[in-house]
Amino acid sequence: MELASYSDYAVRLVNTEEPARSKDTLTSVEAVRELFGGSQQAARRATEADVTRFRSVRARLRAVFEAADDGDETLAVDLLNSLLLEFPVSPQISGHDFRDEDGRPDWHMHLADHPSNATAGYAAIAAMGLAFHLTGHGVDRLGLCEAAPCRNAYLDTSTNRSRRYCSDRCATRANVAAYRARKREEAERTGRSAEAAQPSTAVTDR
Numbered sequence: 001m002e003l004a005s006y007s008d009y010a011v012r013l014v015n016t017e018e019p020a021r022s023k024d025t026l027t028s029v030e031a032v033r034e035l036f037g038g039s040q041q042a043a044r045r046a047t048e049a050d051v052t053r054f055r056s057v058r059a060r061l062r063a064v065f066e067a068a069d070d071g072d073e074t075l076a077v078d079l080l081n082s083l084l085l086e087f088p089v090s091p092q093i094s095g096h097d098f099r100d101e102d103g104r105p106d107w108h109m110h111l112a113d114h115p116s117n118a119t120a121g122y123a124a125i126a127a128m129g130l131a132f133h134l135t136g137h138g139v140d141r142l143g144l145c146e147a148a149p150c151r152n153a154y155l156d157t158s159t160n161r162s163r164r165y166c167s168d169r170c171a172t173r174a175n176v177a178a179y180r181a182r183k184r185e186e187a188e189r190t191g192r193s194a195e196a197a198q199p200s201t202a203v204t205d206r
């Protein structure tokens, strides 16, 4: 597993909240556990106290994406660095579950197998993954969806750095909105020129 792919942990956590719509799905231990995906062992460690702790890490991760989206690279890096300091990784090589054709373990890195609590483990993985992504691909690869009111976080992995939306759904929604706005503008413009073609009485009288 490439370490930068752990940056999905950061995106997944940030997107449990939609501030503009006042929506928040991170309201229970179960919701916290779901974020761990396949890492069942780590997920089981989560307790009620982690809900609040996860939310606080989420706000700080969102701030990193916001700074990057504003083009403030130094701020984004400073914010991420402080998360890295606070939630350090404790790397271990692991070979569980997976075997190659010859039955040898598929050795891979685990970043936080023995954290003090579930939040510390998750935050360490998310921050490290995001740091690898940022240094490997660029700060401008971190973005927030432009299809208002959505402000979901995304990582741009397109070859020409053209990504602007969190999902296909938002891209479609933005395209439809842009099309409607164009149509409205056109209608207004033709309306106006029709008015202009009609000489007003005030002008002809003079």
Ligand SMILES: [Zn+2]
Binding pocket: 094, 096, 108, 109, 110
């Ligand atoms: Zn593993």
Ligand SMILES: [Zn+2]
Binding pocket: 145, 146, 147, 150, 151, 152, 165, 166, 167, 170
């Ligand atoms: Zn979106």
